[in-house]
Amino acid sequence: MxxxxxxxxxxxxxxxxxxxxxxxxxxxxxxxxxxxxxxxxxxxxxxxxxxxxxxxxxxxxxxxxxxxxxxxxxxxxxxxxxxxxxxxxxxxxxxxxxxxxxxxxxxxxxxxxxxxxxxxxxxxxxxxxxxxxTSLLYTNTTLLNAAGVSRVPRTWNELEAACEAVARLPQGPPHAVTWANHGTLFQQAIAMQGGLLADHGNGRSGRPLTVNLASEEMLAWARWWRRLHREGHYLHSGKTADWLGTFQAFATQQVVFRFSSSIDVTNTVQAGENGGFGVEVSRLPYNDDVPYGGNVIxxxxxxxxxxxxxxxxxxxxxxxxxxxxxxxxxxxxxxxxxxxxxxxxxxxxxxxxxxxxxxxxxxxxxxxxxxxxxPGSLGALLGDFAGTHDAMTQAMDDVLSRGADPAARFAQANEEAQRRLDRYHADCRGPGPRGPHCFAVD
Missing domain, CATH: 3.40.190.10 (Periplasmic binding protein-like II)
Structure with a gap:
């Protein structure tokens, strides 16, 4: 045989x-x-x-x-x-x-x-x-309608207005919105505003040599996020990458809105059925002040x-x-x-x-x-992408938990991400990627 x-x-x-x-x-x-x-x-x-x-x-x-x-x-x-x-x-x-x-x-x-x-x-x-x-918006339509809002928000301003309506709801949830402090949502926020994370077209037209974590798009996102947190609308669990904690907050109706991965669709709809509330799945809200630039995968x-x-x-x-x-x-x-x-x-x-x-x-x-x-919707090609994610999420945690200034803290994050990218390229000048940092993903 x-x-x-x-x-x-x-x-x-x-x-x-x-x-x-x-x-x-x-x-x-x-x-x-x-x-x-x-x-x-x-x-x-x-x-x-x-x-x-x-x-x-x-x-x-x-x-x-x-x-x-x-x-x-x-x-x-x-x-x-x-x-x-x-x-x-x-x-x-x-x-x-x-x-x-x-x-x-x-x-x-x-x-x-x-x-x-x-x-x-x-x-x-x-x-x-x-x-x-990709990343989507999940909405508890039962609570949203109770707050007098008839349409799921499509933009940052609409979401913020809906959060204010939820805050006025008698015996409403303690917060209106949550999402995990994770790098994928930073990528989405930058792409939706038409921004890039790295040079050479996000590494699409040549090897990416520099990163930009202190761009106008990044700071618009960080400042809007900080404002939602300061006004009591955003639920901050105090952890980075807290996918489970933010899901549980939505499932137990501690919030009305949640940004998360499209992989959560089935579980989130089931959570609504189990909890007796309506769920609508919709596109991720975008910044009203700039043209919509698409979403990444x-x-x-x-x-x-x-x-x-x-x-x-x-x-x-x-x-x-x-x-x-x-x-x-x-x-x-x-x-x-x-x-x-x-x-x-x-x-x-x-x-x-x-x-x-x-x-x-x-x-x-x-x-x-x-x-x-x-351009932004193509996504970035970066070495040690997980390191860039870490730099962004740690910076945002400092902004939310310790009152750091977004511009100063993300400038610092950019320096850290640049060091990581430089180290990756140094490895590639030898016998290819070899350090553990080269293979980290998240």
């Missing part, structure tokens, strides 16, 4: 209960359709997988396919083999214009444009998006190792297409709330009546497509 071609696939385990189970089943289904292949799937914690791939490459045994978190995209581009060659090759170039691989239809041209663009550099789709999220993508033999490469590419086939991508969306990856998967869901029954699942896709192509 002819031996099977083994394709090692390392996937980023996002640590939700049972997250890897359907992915492993898809690998088994692919094997049944292609018995000449064995898809060897391993789940690695999403925060550690990039460093584990790096060490495997140093040993000369990297996986054929590796899934990186979006904020590790530049580290993936910079990754090297132990011989000093690029570890990964372009997915688009490897597909080489084929319409199918091993009988699996190629879906690259059908990827939703904002998702495709995030992982495209110099017109080349370097990796295959698999998971996509988060998520993961699959990277293809360079130098594979043809059989292994074709198996890897075919499996990527299989994961994102219309039926599989649609089922993945249903089970996870992630944005449907391809237009065909979205159309399949719509044809089944899924969005008619679950309209809140449509909002994330509508939002990221709403200003497609705006």
């Amino acid at each position: 002819k031996s099977r071609t083994v394709v090692d696939v390392w996937l980023a385990d996002l640590t939700f209960p049972g997250y890897m189970d359907p992915l492993i089943r898809l690998g088994e289904a692919f094997e049944r359709a292609h018995p000449e292949y064995r898809i060897n799937i391993e789940g690695h914690h999403y925060r550690r997988i990039a460093e584990e791939v790096h060490h495997a490459a140093e040993r000369g045994r990297p996986p054929a396919v590796a899934e990186y978190y979006y904020s590790g995209t530049l580290a993936a581009r910079d990754a090297l083999t132990r011989d000093g060659r690029p570890l990964f090759t372009s997915v688009e170039k490897a597909v080489a214009g084929r319409k199918e691989i091993l009988g699996e239809p190629v879906v690259l041209d059908d990827i939703e444009p904002p998702l495709r663009d995030y992982y495209t550099y110099d017109g080349d789709l370097t990796s295959m998006p698999t998971v996509a999220t 988060a998520g993961t993508s699959l990277w293809l190792a360079d130098g594979l033999d043809q059989a292994t490469q074709d198996g890897a590419l075919a499996f990527m297409q299989y994961l994102n086939s219309p039926a599989n991508a649609a089922e993945w969306h249903k089970s996870t709330s992630f944005i449907p990856i391809t237009r065909a998967s979205f159309d399949l869901l719509e044809g089944e009546g899924w969005f008619d029954k679950h309209p809140y699942h449509r909002v994330a896709g509508d939002q990221v497509n709403g200003a497609h192509g705006a």
